[in-house]
Structure formats: structure tokens, C-alpha cells
Amino acid sequence: MASENPDPKETKQLTTGEDSQKGMLERVREGTSALKERAIEEAKEYKDPQDTQLWKSIFRVSHDRSDPRNRSLAVLSNVFLHLHPAKINRDAVRYPFTWGMGGITFYLFIVLTFTGVLLMFYYHPTKVDAFRDILYLEHDVPFGKLLRNMHRWAAHLMVITTWLHMFRVVLTGSYKRPREFNWCVGVVLLVLTLLLSFTGYLLPDDQLGFWAVTVGTNMARATPMLGHEGPFGPQLGLTAYNDVRFGLLGGSIVDSNALLRSYIWHCIGIPLVASIFMAVHFWRIRKDGGISGPAPVVLESEMKTVAKKK
Amino acid sequence: MFVRFFLPRSILEPSSVFRIGPPSDYALGVDTKWQQQYRIWVTKTSDRLFVIYARCTHLGCTPDWKASENKFKCPCHGSGYDSEGINFEGPAPRPMDRAKVTLDAEGQVLVDTGKLFEWPKGEVGHFNDPDAYIPL
Numbered sequence: 001m002a003s004e005n006p007d008p009k010e011t012k013q014l015t016t017g018e019d020s021q022k023g024m025l026e027r028v029r030e031g032t033s034a035l036k037e038r039a040i041e042e043a044k045e046y047k048d049p050q051d052t053q054l055w056k057s058i059f060r061v062s063h064d065r066s067d068p069r070n071r072s073l074a075v076l077s078n079v080f081l082h083l084h085p086a087k088i089n090r091d092a093v094r095y096p097f098t099w100g101m102g103g104i105t106f107y108l109f110i111v112l113t114f115t116g117v118l119l120m121f122y123y124h125p126t127k128v129d130a131f132r133d134i135l136y137l138e139h140d141v142p143f144g145k146l147l148r149n150m151h152r153w154a155a156h157l158m159v160i161t162t163w164l165h166m167f168r169v170v171l172t173g174s175y176k177r178p179r180e181f182n183w184c185v186g187v188v189l190l191v192l193t194l195l196l197s198f199t200g201y202l203l204p205d206d207q208l209g210f211w212a213v214t215v216g217t218n219m220a221r222a223t224p225m226l227g228h229e230g231p232f233g234p235q236l237g238l239t240a241y242n243d244v245r246f247g248l249l250g251g252s253i254v255d256s257n258a259l260l261r262s263y264i265w266h267c268i269g270i271p272l273v274a275s276i277f278m279a280v281h282f283w284r285i286r287k288d289g290g291i292s293g294p295a296p297v298v299l300e301s302e303m304k305t306v307a308k309k310k
Numbered sequence: 311m312f313v314r315f316f317l318p319r320s321i322l323e324p325s326s327v328f329r330i331g332p333p334s335d336y337a338l339g340v341d342t343k344w345q346q347q348y349r350i351w352v353t354k355t356s357d358r359l360f361v362i363y364a365r366c367t368h369l370g371c372t373p374d375w376k377a378s379e380n381k382f383k384c385p386c387h388g389s390g391y392d393s394e395g396i397n398f399e400g401p402a403p404r405p406m407d408r409a410k411v412t413l414d415a416e417g418q419v420l421v422d423t424g425k426l427f428e429w430p431k432g433e434v435g436h437f438n439d440p441d442a443y444i445p446l
Contacts, residue, residue, distance in 0.1 A: 211386055214369070218369045252323060255323065
């Protein structure tokens, strides 16, 4: 194959391979110096990396600290940075005003999503495997115990920080106009957080979780209009086999169907809905005048003009 | 349609009708041998035999039979019942329900936990209804 190669250099190297060592050394030196010259020539042709088409295709705006407009543009044109406002009031980020609780809650959600996905690699939502997988995670999986405890403690903390965030919002009066809608979105997020906590309770399939879910879903029996032991339930023809509890458990007892349903709501259903509500929540914070402090007066006047048009 | 999807047509749960042998198999007092399998206790008194459905009337946990204290105690929230399933402490609102019992042709006790007899607080109890107990 090599003899058929049309490149004369290649052929020469192969045919004269058994020459004296001195001649070979010189040829290598010639080769390397030629390579070096070519590399220098190529390097000269290279532009500043920030001037290349590749760079510009990713970063549209150069990072120039001297120009405030440019700094804003750099933030707005980046998918990760644009989640934050380009400018904020210095006073609005003071910890006595915010406690940082909303941010910490979101951070915990990120931690829970990450550790939760890792836990899914070792967990089977079936009656035979579930508790065995928990023991396996605790005792055999590398860093499994750490992983599980991170998920557990982050979950506890997220419930606590959500309440504290809500408490702060009440103290600073941030539920008032024009932030009423965002308060309601926040209440929905609180409910979703608690539901995530509750559905995760059953997944280890241990005695604690099993009885907690038994008790929790037995409360659903007494739901007005929806539970078979609640007000108007029997009159509407509800039994233990067609009421809201049956729909939640996928049966009349906490069994394999309940475990699977709990798993799906915990890992897919509720996080998906919560993520959408979170996006709205964060977006509205900026539209309603930032993370803390008084709301802008300009919004007030805009509302009046809308009212006049009617 | 979306709601209907979440209500399965058939479920693989243990049958609610089963046989537990003749009344003569049981001594006076509480027998816990079917608790694990059928979630029931068989109680025999001087004049009748009845089957208590082992579900706390507070929020549905399974109480434990404490032979030394002669009572049922729920581990979840502490409801207490006497040997006949009558509540006397804790948050339970009424005595534990009793399952339908009949004698089949062989003289065995046939239990149906699908039909439960209640004694709601302040209302007429159904513990003396036909099929709520087997007279001895």
C-alpha cells in the first residue's frame, strides 16, 4: 500500500529508512523545523479568539465593563445570566429585607432534582424492590448514603425555607398590590412543595412511609363531594372503589399501584408543574418591581390607563 | 376522561370473602392469627363470636393487640380499644367495625370484610344486626 502512495516524501522516508543514524537525525531536524515554521505561519493567521466566527456565534456581546449598556446586553443575551435582572436596587438585596429565602428554596430544588435523578438510577418503584433498593443505596452504592441523605435533608429544608420565605413576604408586606398575583402563584408552589414531600414519603416503602400515606389518604376519604365518607359522598354514589382516594392510590389499599403512582407524581408530574409555576413566579418578581422594596409607581399609572380604556 | 383514566377497572387486591374454620377453633377472648393475612381479629365471648376488622376508626392504621393490657392500641395516634373493639382512649371516633360473618354448609365461619357493621358515635349501632355475629 505504501509503495502506491503518490507523495514523494512519504515514499522516500519509507525506502531510505535503513540509512545511517546521522542522516536520519538531520532529516528529523529538518522536518521539525519545517513544522515549526508552518505552525508559526498558521498562528499568525489566527485572530483574537473573541473575533472568530465560532466565538461570536455563542457570545453576541463582548464583555466590556466600562459601558453600562454593554454590560446589560451581555446579561440579557446569555441564557443563564438573563434569568437574573440586569440591574437591581442596592437596597433590595439586603439580607434583612429578603433573608435570601426564596433563592435558597430554589437552590434546594436544584439540589433535589440533581440528587433525585441520581437516586432514580438505583431505585425500582415496585413492592419487591423498593425497600431493598433503599438498603442497597445505604450500604452498597458508592456515596449512596450521602446521596440519599442529601435528598432527605434538602427536602426537609425546602419545606422549612418555603415557609420562612412566605413569612418574610408577609412581614415586608410584599403580598400587596401589585404583587397579589405572585403571592397566589407562591401559594400554589407551597402546596406543590408539600405534595412533593408527601409523595416522596411513601417511596422508601418502609413502615413510617407506609402508615403515613395510609393516614394521609384516609383523610381523602372524608373530602366533601369527592370522598366516600365525606359530606355528600354517599349521596353522590361514591364508594371505596370510585372516590378520590381510589384515584390517588389506584386501588382501595396502599399497595403496588399506590407506590408506582406516588413515584410518577413525585418524579415527573409535580416537578414539571412546579417548574412552570416557578418560571412564572421568578418572571413576575421582576415585572412587579424586584425582589424586595416598594413597587414602582409607574405600574400604578399603567393600571389606571387600562381601567380608563374600558 | 382524564379523571376516569386514574380509576382502574380491575384491581388485584386480596379477596374480601374467606373462611376461617368452625367457631369451635377459637377460645374465649381475642385471636390474632388472621391479622397478617386478612386484617381481622376473631373475638369470642360467652354468647357470641364476631370478627373485628383491624382498622383504626381514626385514620386507618392497624392497631396492635396488647394481651398484657387486654386492649388494642393504635401505634399511629394512640387510640385504645377494649377486647371487643370498643374505643375508650385516644382520637378514635367510634368502635372498630365488625365484618359480616355467616356459617357455611360445612359449619365454617365465612367472613366478608366488604360488608362492615358500624356503631357511629351517638347513633344506633349495628353490632346486634343479623350476620354481625354468630350466636353460640
